[in-house]
Amino acid sequence: MKKIIFTFLALTTIAFSSCNDNFMERYPTTSLTETTVFGSYNTFKTYSWGLYSVFTNGNLLRRPGTGGSYASALSYQGDINAGYLMRREGGGNSYAFQNISSASSGNGWNFDYIRSVNVMLNNIDNSTMTDTEKEHWRSVGYFFRGYYYAELIARFGDVPWVNKVIGDTDKEIAYGPRTPRKTVADNVLNDLIYAEEHIKEKGDGENTINVHAVRALLSRFCLFEGSWRKYHNLGDYDNYFDACITYSEKLMKSFPTLHGDFGEMLTSDLKGVEGVILYKEYVAKEMTNYVLTHVERTSTHNVEMPQHIVDLYLCKDGKPISTSSQYEWGKTDKTMNSTFRNRDFRLLETVAPPYKVIPSTDNTSWKYTEDEADKEFMDIMGITRYTGYGGGVGEAGKHKVFPLMNWSAAILKQVPHFFTNNGGQGFIVAKSGNYVYRYYNVWDDSKENQGTSDVPIFKMDEILLNEAEAKFEKGAFNQEVADATINKLRKRAKIADMQVSDINANFDPERLDKAIDPVLWEIRRERIIELMGEGFGFYDVRRWKKADLFVNHVQYGQWATKTQIGTGTFVDLQTGYADATGKTEGYIYMYNDPVKAGKGWLDKYYLYQVPTNEIALNPNLAPNNPGWE
Template structure:
């Protein structure tokens, strides 16, 4: 077992038993009794559990090979939006409803893990081997329960395979989240002490992976409890800080190129990667790169999110003398945090054959990207999957003119774009690996936890945020804690302390496009700040884009005005002006209607209707 290929190779494991056979089974048939005996048996079964890292019921799915689900958490958070005309965020405009079924309230994966855990004691393995596989099972179960708690809060805690006669479990009420998370943490702490430090080979669940999940879980739970007024927040924040320190010691180096976390063929050679999803030609491939090189990609950034990226001097656009304004995209992206240019396609123009136009301005970012991104990764001009040149960015032309790599906002997301991966319109051929846990997230977890504990100072900033900013293709001015006061960024959320806002900003920027957003804005209890606002794109002059019918946002009404000849592109109005906006009940997902019918003892999430 060398690398995660997530091959579902476990078959015929659990064919029903007939008591008349007593303990005699056909030799050619695997059953629960015969399948879980040796170390190799458990190793084989555990391969099938790795798929849970990208389970369809999990909101954040890095490495998912279909459509755009790897961005979805940031779309729901309002960091990103969809390009289709009339798109409205489901929470901003109160479109979320109680689902008839689904909704993530599913325990099938928990049962699969419990099946392995329930059979460990009856195996012929040594105690050390039993403890190892118990640790692996605890990791997978906690990983999935993290999603359940993040969505629903109180959920049934199920430690064993449920039988048809277990009415006390089948019809049980939800277990309080405080108990569920405590169980998860206890399981993970056992795993940290008993798992084989190096797992079962390269890129398998090991001590570092367990610690990374503890860090993620404890930051989420600690901040959720603090801002949602639940006891014991400090306990989890301390745990996050302590476990993150261990990982920071084990992974002292960062990969020098920010973009290569998502555009590398082999993440085993990239510093700071703790666990990743591997793709290999002719074995397991994806279409993530292809998706960002065709007309299907509907993910775009909006102007507010762009405004969160600092200037190169480490100051916000509201205060930096380096900020050149936003009346052209060339100005707006100049002197900005390079992570903006590595997530959103920079502006450029070339001739139809890809040659320079002769205008130095058109080539400014073509040359810039040669410095920011290494050969084989991001280069301008862009090419679609078939090799056709995208002559200009931003590309907002009607589909009949230029159908591929289009955005309505002008800020086209291309985080996974690279020039080396194979692409085909007929099948998935991409093989770029995708990170599942990496040290960059841990640094941000540590910084935030230390602030919440009242222990964030310049030394912590240097260990974390400034370490991220000093990478070779980032090089943003350092965070100087003593300089950050209420006037540092006048555009910040006024309900968030200035230093904490900068820590959160760094998290948003560093993890942009990785799907953390909707988890974060809910645990911070500041979803309304991100979602209750108008949504607009770049500033344009219609004549520059041959788009007479383009909707410009009226600066007075915030609504589209086709008569205006220049201005910010209209995406969506402020939902509050329409009597909509974020509702308190959205902090938890609703229990689906069919589950409430099946188990009348389940309580609907606060604020949601039962049926």
């Protein structure tokens, strides 16, 4: 199949029911009913195309490749919620400043998609398919239902388990209580294990649900559920870590090689790319265009990285900035150049590195300045050629291009670019100086807002990190595991291997989380950095039960001078507020320290609120989640 189009076909818009209310039980062959739709293998396949909509479903927090409205970036939202990233404007992290409103409806409490899957599952046994074909489609259905239930569990904990189409007589289900989390999660696990054993190995064509996609979901879901159970003191977690390891290792055997370029994983076509298991494919001039690659080249993109998260990135010698001799900031100067020099290459691919050029009068061409420091990171990135209005080429032809350009190919003369209309340039602005541009590329037809770079749904980068973390949780993480997982990622990031024997309390005395084992912290650090910008953060900090640590941290920008930031100000890290002394340089003030402002993360945020309207309709859903009663 050339493209997966995540829209329901006309077949899937039929209002299927669990019973036949017609006075005759004969169905014309031209009518779209359950009996005529679900007759053969091909009709099941046709129906299933609509189920792929789960990957951009509005009820899921992590929607790979979802750009949202023109001025938003929903692919980043999970990492914004986690405190890994921030918005340039908007009052700060909503969880840090307790701006999460009570929900009367919505909030992700929606079972329409579950019903769509159950309609398909309900009709398998009555079809004309062979037993093997029935097993395959049951497996596909279990995958989609499991994918959606994984989100419901992550949000609400206890949720109704619905494994059939609910009819008028099923009031005990429709108006029953929530099913305990453990039961629902175990049901999902069992369904996915069945699917892994019975699905067609290659699925139904290129880039469709196959045995590898099922294993990837098992890896992701089992790590989440195992660590949630462990750190939220629910018990019974070892079998989930075991399952995560089992299916991760199967994938590691099937996908032994990673694509060699970290940046291209979110900025290129992914067909045939090593290490990609399933991806969201975008097509020019179709309903599947991806807006974010356009937005990141405009004035509306407002996603930035707090400086303390920049500081998480290791140096090229594999050591943190607190102990690495390669960290340059403060030794000769306090510029962005010295902050980014000798760092993990993934930092440069995630946050726009510093440079400066001299653009032509019409901003369509440029030349270097006489200062070698201004071209330092353009040379490091190795991509300095561009062509054409609204487009460009790098050495790989599908990557970032320097200098940066807006949607109409106007040259951005410098990074950092602290405020709008700096020298007449109102685009690609970062108040903090740390402009996040993970999805930026110039080979899309950005002028026409035709974003066509693909976005991974499952890839081996995540699987390797799942394996490393699950192995640690089982007490089995060692140098061999590090070499098979984290160090494969580090080679691509151009930094030294993790040496497990070197990691102790003194490896990073300034690490953010001093309450956990230093090796576990390094594993988590690697996950944060590798998956930055892909929306995993809010799931991770909640399953680790560490949301307060990340969300409550005061967010501020890079070190700068008053001349650079104009009317901006600096933060006083002692008070947690904007500096009132009139200093002429410092870390850029973004938002108050939420804890010192009397706010901060509330434990009730670990689980979402069941909408009050749902409880009013079905009182058996009560009590609500803790803190939301």
